[in-house]
Amino acid sequence: MSAPSADLDTAATLLRDHPGATDAAALRAADGRRVLAVVPDLATATVDLRDHLWETLDPADLPDVLVAVDTLPADAAGLDTEGPGSHTFRAPSTPTEEDLAEIWAETLGRPRIAADDNFLDLGGDSMTAALLLDLTNERLEAGLTLGDLLSAPSLAAIAEMIDRAR
Known part of the structure; x- marks a missing residue:
C-alpha cells in the first residue's frame, strides 16, 4: 500500500466534518485506486456523502471510490469496493x-x-x-x-x- 495523495486527505477531512459521517480515512488500494472509507451515521446514505464530495471538490480531487464501513480499516486490503456500500465517481461517458x-x-x-x-x-x-x-x-x-x-x-x-x- 502506498500513501494516499494530499487531495484525498482533503476529501477525508471534508467527510469527517460532515454531520452525516462519524469518521473517514484516505487509503490507496493495491491496484492503485484511491479509496475513501467513511463511517456514515445511521441516518445518512453513503451516496449522499458521495454527492457532497462531488459538489464540493474539483474532479481531480475526488477518490475513485467511496466505501461505507462500520469501522475504519488500517488499509484498503479486504475492503469491498464493488459492493452496495460503495459508490464511484466515474462520470457517464457515452x-x-x-x-x-x-x-x-x-x-x-x-x-x-x-x-x-x-x-x-x-x-x-x-x-x-x-x-x-x-x-x-x-x-x-x-x-x-x-x-x-x-x-x-x-x-x-x-x-x-x-x-x-x-
Missing part, C-alpha cells in the same frame, strides 16, 4: 449513459448520477421505476422492461443494453 444519467437524476431527485450507480442503491422503488422506464423508453426510444432495470448492475450496463438493441 451519449446514451449521459442521456440516461439525466433521466435518472430527474427521476430520483439526485444532482448527479455516476456511470456505475445502481438504481436500487440510489433509493429507486417500484413507483420511480415505472416513471424512469416511461421516460427512458419515450426519450431514448428504448424498449426497457422492469426486468431489464432490475437485472442490470449499473447505469452503464443499462446504457449498453439500450445501445445493443438499437
Whole structure:
C-alpha cells in the first residue's frame, strides 16, 4: 500500500466534518485506486456523502471510490469496493449513459448520477421505476422492461443494453 495523495486527505477531512459521517480515512488500494472509507451515521446514505464530495471538490480531487464501513480499516486490503456500500465517481461517458444519467437524476431527485450507480442503491422503488422506464423508453426510444432495470448492475450496463438493441 502506498500513501494516499494530499487531495484525498482533503476529501477525508471534508467527510469527517460532515454531520452525516462519524469518521473517514484516505487509503490507496493495491491496484492503485484511491479509496475513501467513511463511517456514515445511521441516518445518512453513503451516496449522499458521495454527492457532497462531488459538489464540493474539483474532479481531480475526488477518490475513485467511496466505501461505507462500520469501522475504519488500517488499509484498503479486504475492503469491498464493488459492493452496495460503495459508490464511484466515474462520470457517464457515452451519449446514451449521459442521456440516461439525466433521466435518472430527474427521476430520483439526485444532482448527479455516476456511470456505475445502481438504481436500487440510489433509493429507486417500484413507483420511480415505472416513471424512469416511461421516460427512458419515450426519450431514448428504448424498449426497457422492469426486468431489464432490475437485472442490470449499473447505469452503464443499462446504457449498453439500450445501445445493443438499437
